[in-house]
Amino acid sequence: MPDGQKITSIEQLSAALSTGGWIDGGSDDAAPYLTDWSGSFTGRAVGIARPTSVTEVQAVVKFAKEAGLGIVPQGGHTGLVGGGTPFSDGKVLILSLKRMNKIRKVDPTNYTLIAEAGVILQEAQQAAIKHDRFFPLSLGAEGSCTIGGNLSTNAGGVNVIKYGNARELVLGLEVVLPDGEIWNGLRTLRKDNTGYHLKHLFLGAEGTLGIITAAALKIFPRPMRTAAAWIATPSIKDALAVLEIACEVHDYGKNC
Ligand SMILES: Cc1cc2nc3c(=O)[nH]c(=O)nc-3n(C[C@H](O)[C@H](O)[C@H](O)COP(=O)(O)OP(=O)(O)OC[C@H]3O[C@@H](n4cnc5c(N)ncnc54)[C@H](O)[C@@H]3O)c2cc1C
Known part of the structure; x- marks a missing residue:
């Protein structure tokens, strides 16, 4: 054709x-x-x-x-x-979008990763790890769900309290609009205070406003150690106190 x-x-x-x-x-x-x-x-x-x-x-x-x-x-x-x-x-x-599955770029210096929409979440995590970096979005379906689906549902997952919902992990997007034109907002700039941040319209929109084809994602220093604990607290107030301590340990105990 x-x-x-x-x-x-x-x-x-x-x-x-x-x-x-x-x-x-x-x-x-x-x-x-x-x-x-x-x-x-x-x-x-x-x-x-x-x-x-x-x-x-x-x-x-x-x-x-x-x-x-x-x-x-x-x-x-x-x-x-x-x-x-x-x-x-x-x-x-x-x-x-499953065949649009390329990691276009990992930039460990800028702490960014550009993935196409069909990249499986676990593959994005592994691509970051190869560069000694960490992509924190993690959920039970991570071996099957895709970056495009994660962003379109504004997924949460197990690290949401520390790193935020999927929306907070996105610096830029590439989107095909309903008329077939491309909206190219695939930026990796962190201090971006230019005009409207239209990317937010497409995040969590479940495809109603356009098809996400690629995303520039934030990656983070790889935690040197992780630990899991099962803690029973007598009240919700005590649970929040434990959370506060855990956050302090994470932020100030640099090796956690
Ligand atoms: C075992 C299990 C555990 C889960 N745990 C969590 C959890 O902890 N937190 C959580 O938030 N969710 C969780 N989920 C739900 C689900 O995995 C997430 O919502 C995931 O983000 C969906 O990704 P997907 O690629 O499968 O999207 P799909 O199911 O294929 O699509 C989801 C929605 O996004 C739209 N969409 C998909 N791709 C695009 C695109 N490229 N552009 C525009 N729109 C698009 C679809 O039309 C649909 O409306 C879980 C699911 C399972 C099965």
Whole structure:
């Protein structure tokens, strides 16, 4: 298909995607995309588009707009509330980001990591560790969920008290908007006081305002030691006191 030519059929869309990029919604291969991790939600879709690049994501979005089809973006499909599962009327395309799975850059000096939306959370953590850095987002689904899904749900996880929700770990985003144009906000600047921070609109938005294709993430010094303890306290007040002590130890006992 020549560059810039409008895609007007599923056949053309399928041809515009790299090999294996289209799964028909009625085929057996579509099943995992139509039912969520818990098995609680099942829906239907015309098909599943599996782009490998931002250009391919743009092609899918532009085609869906012209064809009057909705888009359900999907990462690891581990969200437990049905957000990544289509309704049963089937008038949608599923846009799976799982093949957009490159770590574009790790900059240990600037403490940043740029990951595509389909990078599995655990792989992002490991990429940071290879550079003796730490990406703190961590949750039970980390072997399956993706950075795009984490940011679109503003995920919390086990380190949320110390490091914040996913939103607080993001410096910049690359997003394909509903008209198929790219919003390039993939910045790694920390002291960024220029104008509106539009990235926040897309974080926690579950794909309603655009498709996140990549993110610039904050990484941190790697903790030299970690320890887990099971502590029983007689009251909530005492639990908060323990938390306060733990935070002080973490911040001032530099080796913790
Ligand atoms: C065992 C287990 C433990 C969990 N623990 C936690 C936890 O501690 N804290 C927590 O917050 N959650 C937790 N979850 C829920 C879930 O794992 C998270 O919400 C995770 O962030 C979802 O990522 P995903 O890639 O699977 O997204 P999906 O389930 O595929 O999608 C989630 C939502 O984001 C949208 N979306 C996905 N990718 C994109 C994209 N690139 N651009 C735009 N929109 C997109 C989807 O349409 C959907 O609305 C857990 C789930 C399981 C199964």
